[in-house]
Amino acid sequence: DVNWKLADHPKLPKGKTIGLIVLDGWGESDPDQYNCIHKAPTPAMDSLKDGKPDTWRLIKAHGTAVGLPSEDDMGNSEVGHNALGAGRIYAQGAKLVDLALASGKIYEDEGFKYISQSFEKGTVHLIGLLSDGGVHSRLDQVQLLLKGFAERGAKRIRVHILTDGRDVLDGSSVGFVETLEADLAALRAKGVDAQVASGGGRMYVTMDRYENDWSVVKRGWDAQVLGEAPHKFKSALEAVKTLRAEPGANDQYLPSFVIVDDNGKAVGPIVDGDAVVTFNFRADRMVMHAKALEYKDFDKFDRVRVPDIRYAGMLQYDGELKLPSRYLVSPPLIDRTSGEYLAHNGVRTFACSETVKFGHVTFFWNGNRSGYFNEKLEEYVEIPSDSGISFNVQPKMKALEIAEKARDAILSGKFDQVRVNLPNGDMVGHTGDIEATVVACEAADRAVRTILDAIEQVGGIYVVTADHGNAEDMVKRDKSGKPALDKEGNLQILTSHTLKPVPIAIGGPGLSAGVRFRQDIETPGLANVAATVMNLHGFVAPSDYETSLIEVVEK
Template identity: 75%
Template structure:
């Protein structure tokens, strides 16, 4: 079994039997990406969408409810808090808090620096799979920059060797979104690198508009250009050299489309792009103004050129390169292109001899990149590894754009199987070359059908999927498409729940963070902000909202319900819950399980 170095080998992996929950029930785990909970509202696409399956998990019809209530009263001797909701003025639905609740999915609950940080897939799936809360990349980089330790590490010393004769290139996402990178960290790094000897610096920017509002790229470029001007006053030759929108240039993931990386490579390394500008500020303004459909996420690649039309900062032999994103998934492909001598994914034309370091090491197993400025969180003893040691057979599936979420992130940023005899991971190819509002149903049904087959096959104990629509389509800011995406996600869940029903299994339906439940920029009081023509600005980012978790299915022991003593529970509490549902006690160092199991009288 593949192990990471440094793991504590002596701690036993065997889990005690649960006692009240049996083994070998099929547990279907659905992660609805970007599916948060927010009050009903026209900009809450999940609320607007037709989602009968998810609605039914949240509420039970009154008739069924009264029998459940009686049952619970009988079992627990008291009623639980129930909420009554009238739909269409005729059918009464009532809340089922013993099987549906909300959990935290943002901020410190998932290891981010502050509770103002929205959740994201990396930290969300890390927490879901690991059962423990780790200080995540954003926070580790903050600490290393604040203490100055970043400049004492091996990674910085390595790139520093190029400072005398070469250029330092910084490539990454330019925003304060805090999901993949943060501009304030870039600012500190620029200052620190120049104080530690960098004389010529080139920044290759990727505009955001996904974790922050569309159009904000202009302000971020202005801020960066001001900083670089200050460095120039101090004698450092510092400029922005190239750029492009994150979804079109460089930041692809899970090898969905290498052309995205190629576009970035051409601009950053070769100094070639269809658009040439004297400055990055002009570039982003003009590219946005000239094409009414252009947005920050999909801005075409550009290079900054001097008076003679020569690119100001191609990457050449002897230079140093830092990719300043702390998050892994959308940097791994570029890291491979910068580091691997042999790569047949696209024609690099030129492979410069450089010293390259990542802000973090993006893949611990591949040891990629081999040099990095900050050590990544060591996520150890994940639920996947425990379950593999205890004979639980796992199937995981998503489409390409989220495949690594339910495998790599879920397993603590490690690719590959813990035990290939017990696990199977399957990827459905995502659409490429189109924004996700064009086909908002994405591959939700295909993923669900794979999960259904895995459930019915009898070969697996845990069948885990990520259904991406609410998130991927939500990021486009297209409300109508997002509503269609949420509907497709709901249909996918139904396929999985039907299969669970058929095999007498258990389901756990949850999400990794919010997105589609709030699709508009609001003022402090929560009202949508409208311009003078009454138009609103779509919110493309994730949110701070909690996410639902529902448990159920014919295999769930009748006495199993959510505990009421964990009002602040978050995603990290899910792993212990799942381990319980597989019939084991969770490891003691895990965040507590969400469920309790009362003995059922006779």
Template identity: 65%
Template sequence: MVNEGEWELKPHPVIPRGKPLVLMILDGWGENVEDDYNAIYKANCPHIKALREFRPDRWRTIKAHGKAVGLPSDGDMGNSEVGHNAMGAGKVIDQGAALVDRALESGDMFKSPGFNYVKEAWVNGGTFHMLGLLSDGGVHSRYDQVIGTIHGAWEHGAKRIRVHVLTDGRDVPDGSSLQFVAQLEKDLELLRGQGCDAKIASGGGRMRVTMDRYEADWNIVERGWHAHVLGDAPFKFKSALEALKKIKEDDPSVNDQYYPPWVVVDDDGKPVGPIVDGDAVVIWNFRADRVIQISKAFEYPDFHQFDRVRYPKVHFAGMMQYDGDLKLPANFLVAPPVIEKTSGQYLVKNGVRTFACSETQKFGHVTFFWNGNRSGNSMTSWRLTTRCPATTAHSTRSPHEGTGDSSRLQGGDSVGEVRLRAAEPGQRRHGGAHWRVRCRARGVPSRGRECQGAIGCGGAGGRHLLSDSGPRQL
């Protein structure tokens, strides 16, 4: 145990030593104008109101967006990654979006070892492929960075470029995918006018194709592999715009998040951009969680999560390195943020056991992101995840169905910190159903009391309620 030096935990003015701390994080809970468009306000949450009135001196409203959490500007929406990075580190960290901006503006991206590595492919006649979320939401990616990277590759000799797009509808309004794809088509047409063979090759919705996280459903990644790499999908069209329009016409219920996989084919019906030996592939997302699995599929020769059918030898890189512990991927265009001395590290150094609890789709938030983008259990003594049905959208589940079962915590060993994430409000908000968010908001804080009782923390030294990234639209 460390009691002095750089890892010393100094006495806290409020939280006593020797008693467990219960930290409950509310996913997507935000303070905003109290009007009819504010689901949290309209929910009339009795537990939150009681907490406010019981200890008004302990209630604080803080910024969870913009420069306050390391994003490029105060106009940038906060999100779970930056929120949990900041809370876990206890300080502001320059996030991926800001680092990529600087690398593009300075030109350092195109001098990096990672860029030189992928450049070797097209110097030797290979195609340059880019893959990622097509959006300007600024949570996982941003359109201007995508175009900046494509132009940089063209200026550095890439003659044949193929783009594989994942539609958003989660960090930006549903239906906006048509706008982003149309703009990308125009930008690629300008490149073609300069002699570059640049086309969109494949795509699908982010929640159905490629962008699974925390290994919740490898079928999502497999669908992406078949579309992007093999050029094989149930839907084939002459252009990306035709794909989005035709699929929507045939099934009006499809939204941007859940587009099925599709590929673009030529006049002979052959895919215009399968990924083959000798090509280069760059994932343009700067956020890690939803591209780690597809990165493993490209990077790991020994891979058993699904049958890849064909494993091309490519020069693969990420926009950033997505997992520092796994060194994944080995090559990247922009160095990721270095997050040291997190709260988890301090607790481990002082022998304080931590318990982290969440449901499947969010457990990495209270572990990976909280611990400074580190995987594994090194900073939590143990953790619990409650698996949600992989095929069920959060927006369609019963308004009274929780994402975790606090009774499962009973019988656990004593721990010094319990870190619990309640995912319901944020997950409902992603579905866009105002009334569902209100239903979730009413019940969430009461779960903190249930969990406290289940783990035997009636004498807890501190019970803290935090919000990770309350979006302003709430």
């Protein structure tokens, strides 16, 4: 039984309006020409930092501080928002899958037993993001699964690949396909009929999120299930090389393709009796696809043919919806999040972002849980994102609209916490377009200003932070920090997140005198923010939460 009642903070008052801003993809790095945050005019963010060592600091947003396997793992929005909201560090999907594979437990659990019933007579299909990005999936895990399935009786294997270029360098898809093809060839040499069946770029095929654009999922369905796509090739390597040679092509947006045999017939449509495993461990970009695969009633697009399959996710992607119902590894059980505590303690919360990040400040923030804890106290507002575009075309995105919604919520007096995610630095940073990312950072900064002004007006408190780095470094670097050139001597633009720390700033007229960041916490990270925010709401955080970042000194 959980005791939901939070103790009163001995020194900090209740009832202050808190504006909680998460800048997505906004890390701290050395100022140079590839640091878009440095290049952009960011007066609002600068004003929180300059000359304010007591109320501005850096915190860790990558690696083990957010539950990832190693310090080489860059942060991402899922683990970042989980840590921010839950106030504790959980072993995340990537690590849980590693452990299950290493111990072999993955093959003893229900999910595997279920799908392996198709090994004798059917085909087992693996679908997911093919890279070593470690954000949604990891190639080495896929390699182990392929081997493990074959050793345990899979006779016919088809892989449906989604090329990355977003968590890894653009162009790296070719190398990942080569690695995969070599593994599949090795399986064939052992008598397993194993090959790639279809593919496409992750942003164009299958991996949409938060119901932004169902046509993305449909394209994947057509290629994977129906065996239909505008492009047909004899091999995945030929497919990726040919499609990348088109002007303006990039891994994230490759069109869909199917692999065909000598008669032009697709080699791996999904049919009755087959098994399907989606090997991404991260949820957000798999939920829509899982609905298409699992739901009997489904009206988002015409599936044409709905095969009778045994389907399992690498993880369960939505614990509330129990979707998918079968999975290979149990997801982290993130419980007693700060949102749930605060709801039990009467704190009224407003949360807002645009579609592409809406689930980040709600679903991820609340421990991968959809919906409200207490409908009477909470309001979540989603501003529709522009869909069907790459965000370098509209780098301002909906920052202004999000800020205005937050401002109105703050001024309404109806909420104690007004929480937003400003997506620009991240979503535009992922396009690798440096000029557009500078515009994006400026837009995010303006949005911050609007929210800070509203907090000023109501005598509130602001907490401004970020979930991980992205826009502060747009180029791949060598060990010494200099831009690393490729074989032809070109810069390699970094579309991915980074290993950088992120800022956190507190302030506003409602902040009690004497509140400052403690200096005695060794390497604090995102998980320390929840207790901090609880303090600023006038509560002591639960004892198992990571320590608060603040202390109150006599002034």
